Amino acid sequence: MKRFDALVVGGGPAGSTTAWRLADAGASVLLIDKARFPRDKPCGGGVTARAERLCPIDISPVVEEEVDLVELRFRYEDAVVRRASQPVIRMTQRRRLDAHLLDAAREKGVEVHEGESFDPANVAADIVVGADGANGTTARAFDLGNGIVHGVAYEGNVSYGVADRDRYANRAVIELAALDTAHGLSDFFAAWKREGSMDRAIRSTYGITLNDFEKRWQQRTRRRYGALALVSNLTIGGAFVLVVLVPLYFARRHRDRLRMAALVAADEAAERVARESAIEALLHGDDWPGPGDERPGVPRS
Numbered sequence: 001m002k003r004f005d006a007l008v009v010g011g012g013p014a015g016s017t018t019a020w021r022l023a024d025a026g027a028s029v030l031l032i033d034k035a036r037f038p039r040d041k042p043c044g045g046g047v048t049a050r051a052e053r054l055c056p057i058d059i060s061p062v063v064e065e066e067v068d069l070v071e072l073r074f075r076y077e078d079a080v081v082r083r084a085s086q087p088v089i090r091m092t093q094r095r096r097l098d099a100h101l102l103d104a105a106r107e108k109g110v111e112v113h114e115g116e117s118f119d120p121a122n123v124a125a126d127i128v129v130g131a132d133g134a135n136g137t138t139a140r141a142f143d144l145g146n147g148i149v150h151g152v153a154y155e156g157n158v159s160y161g162v163a164d165r166d167r168y169a170n171r172a173v174i175e176l177a178a179l180d181t182a183h184g185l186s187d188f189f190a191a192w193k194r195e196g197s198m199d200r201a202i203r204s205t206y207g208i209t210l211n212d213f214e215k216r217w218q219q220r221t222r223r224r225y226g227a228l229a230l231v232s233n234l235t236i237g238g239a240f241v242l243v244v245l246v247p248l249y250f251a252r253r254h255r256d257r258l259r260m261a262a263l264v265a266a267d268e269a270a271e272r273v274a275r276e277s278a279i280e281a282l283l284h285g286d287d288w289p290g291p292g293d294e295r296p297g298v299p300r301s
């Protein structure tokens with residue numbers, strides 16, 4: 001088996017640039033990545049001026065827009081807007097940026113194996129660089145990286161056909177807020193798991209009904225994001241629709257079905273009573289209490 005000075009696990013920006021630098025310094029380097037490039041990954045795609053200064057590879061070919069206006073907003077309300085004299089962030093798409101960086105490492109002489117996962121039992125290198133990202137396994141394999149806290153992230157890409165170019169071009173909008181500052185979604189998910197019912201979980205967590213919850217969320221999204229509301233329905237969104245709104249829809253449909261079933265059952269019961277009363281009236285002839293009897297649907301004999 002061919003032996004290398006270094007094995008770099010992961011071909012994201014960290015892995016590619018490390019491999020590039022090692023190869024540039026004369027080391028023989030093998031870089032493996034379980035994915036095949038170009039591949040995507042959740043990320044805003046903003047490369048800060050500082051990150052670009054540290055990057056040994058020119059990223060200009062994959063830059064799509066430059067940001068010189070930064071809008072920092074707090075809880076969807078107050079905003080501070082500052083324009084810089086030069087671009088402070090260069091916007092890229094990760095599938096293009098990462099493929100570009102990996103190509104540069106390859107051109108530097110790094111041997112790249114795509115579609116290959118890290119196997120600790122099969123390391124033919126003097127050193128291993130774990131650059132396999134937040135969900136990588138290299139650190140764990142070497143008993144490192146304890147205490148990692150995992151979170152969930154969502155990403156959506158919006159074209160200028162949907163977002164207002166005048167409002168968003170060359171501007172980074174940073175929103176510092178949570179979906180619900182008092183509760184967050186974690187309480188809701190815990191309640192959902194405990195109660196086994198989305199309706200009850202929403203009531204117990206937020207003190208409102210399913211309908212109110214849906215209405216409020218839609219109003220809030222529209223108010224905050226205007227033209228982007230459509231997108232937020234599909235993105236913030238993206239997962240919210242999948243994780244909350246789709247089950248919400250089914251929960252509501254289930255509830256409506258139950259209501260409908262109850263109405264049908266009530267109608268059938270009323271009909272049955274009326275039918276039985278009618279039969280009784282036929283059988284008992286004049287035995288009814290008299291002209292004051294007001295039983296509905298009962299034919300008088």
Ligand SMILES: Cc1cc2nc3c(=O)[nH]c(=O)nc-3n(C[C@H](O)[C@H](O)[C@H](O)COP(=O)(O)OP(=O)(O)OC[C@H]3O[C@@H](n4cnc5c(N)ncnc54)[C@H](O)[C@@H]3O)c2cc1C
Nearest residue numbers: 010012013014033034035043044045046117118132133153
């Ligand atoms: C929603 C979101 C938005 C973000 N926005 C920005 C932003 O605008 N600007 C910014 O600078 N940062 C942003 N970040 C952070 C940025 O994405 C990460 O810091 C960056 O991707 C880390 O790069 P990396 O090379 O360490 O890992 P990654 O880019 O995650 O690459 C890791 C690679 O390792 C590979 N891999 C994983 N496991 C294995 C294995 N067992 N064997 C082989 N290969 C493996 C994966 O396939 C992947 O290609 C954002 C992050 C999120 C979640």
